[in-house]
Amino acid sequence: MAELRCEPDGFGPNFRIVLFGLGCWAGDADAALAAAERELQIALAEAAAAREAASARKETAARAAAEEEAPHARLVLVRHGQSEWNLANRFTGWVDVDLTEQGMLEAREAGRLLAAAGLEIDEVHTSLMRRAIRSAVLMLSTLNQCWLPVRKHLELNEQHAGLLTGENKVSCAQRWGVDQCLSAVSRRVAGLWEGTIAPALREGRTVLVVTHGNTLRALVAYLDGLAPEDVYHVDLPTATPLLYEFDGAAPREGARRVGRAGGGGAARPLPGVRCPRERGAAR
Ligand SMILES: O=C(O)[C@@H](CO)OP(=O)(O)O
Incomplete structure (x- = not known):
């Protein structure tokens, strides 16, 4: 603020005019200051919005460029060929049963389908179980790639069948209405996905996973974004490859399910399943 100095009496009227002028000026200045502040806020907000829009445009362009450059990866998911206990329709879980003759034929046929594609x-x-390992080896042999190492993981083992192990699936379903909960198997499969499978897909590799009914359900649920109650209805016959293709750096989001690379398979659907912790209602 300007400093006002008192003048001698002779300047009285002029002094009052000056004061009046200064008052007006001071009043206008406040209004002008407020208006300028408003203008400044608007200009700052506009600049921030413009900056945000520019950075969003830049991000979109960078993502598009990365996707264009990202390698094309493939994931083939397949359940092993028919096992001895699939044939007998018994809950298998961690029992290390072998393939039937039919199961071996199915595994070779699955390899042929992949070769034809x-x-x-x-x-x-694959898992640590012989039905899956043998199926993987037979598939590779038919693919003329038997030199490839088969990497075995506990995480890909079938869900443990607990007290149901060895029981007939139909009679159990009739007697008790069997429930199965995939949460434990989903957790261990997710760990393998994050640590091993997804990084390979990010490098554009073609990855074959030969595993079991419920581990496969957990993977399919993850890839297709299925709710736990929906994944129980996914029918996964033996030795029927599912092909997923991935473009971009985020395997899960980039997944494109190409479909079954062929029909056949001898598996019967599992009895109706329900996980009390994940679904409150009975089915
Ligand atoms: O444990 C089982 O009963 C079956 C079905 O889930 O497993 P697999 O897929 O190994 O035949």
Whole structure:
């Protein structure tokens, strides 16, 4: 604020005019200051919005460029060929049963389907169970890629069948209405996905996973974004490859399910399943 100095009496009227002028000026200045502040706020907000829009445009362009450059990856999911206990319709879980003759034929046929689709496998993952390992080896042999190492993981083992192990699936379903909960198997499969499978897909590799009914359900649920109650209805016959293709750096979001690379398979659907912790209602 300007400093006002008192003048001698002779300047009285002029002094009052000056004061009046200064008063007006001071009043206008406040209004002008407020208006300028408003203008400044508007200008700052506009600049921030413009900056945000520019950075969003830049991000979109970078993502599009990354996706264009990202390698094309493939994931083949397949349940092993028919096992001895699939044939007998018994709950198998961690019992290490072998393939039937039919199961071996199915595994070879699955390999032929992949060869016919022109797929060359970069890496193979399976469980510690012989029905899955043998199926993977037979598939690779038919694919003329038997030199590929088969990587075995506990995480890909079938869900443990607990007290149901060895029981007939139909009679159990009739007697008790069997429930199965995939949460434990989903957790261990998710760990393998994050640590091993997804990084390979990010590098554009073609990954074959030969595993079991429920581990496969957990993977399919994850990839297709299925709710726990829906995944129980997913029918996964033996030795029937599912092909997923991925473009971009985020395997799960980039998944494109190509479909079954062929029909056949001898598996019967599992009895109705329900997980009390995940679904309150009975079915
Ligand atoms: O444990 C089982 O009963 C079956 C079905 O889930 O497993 P697999 O897929 O190994 O035949």
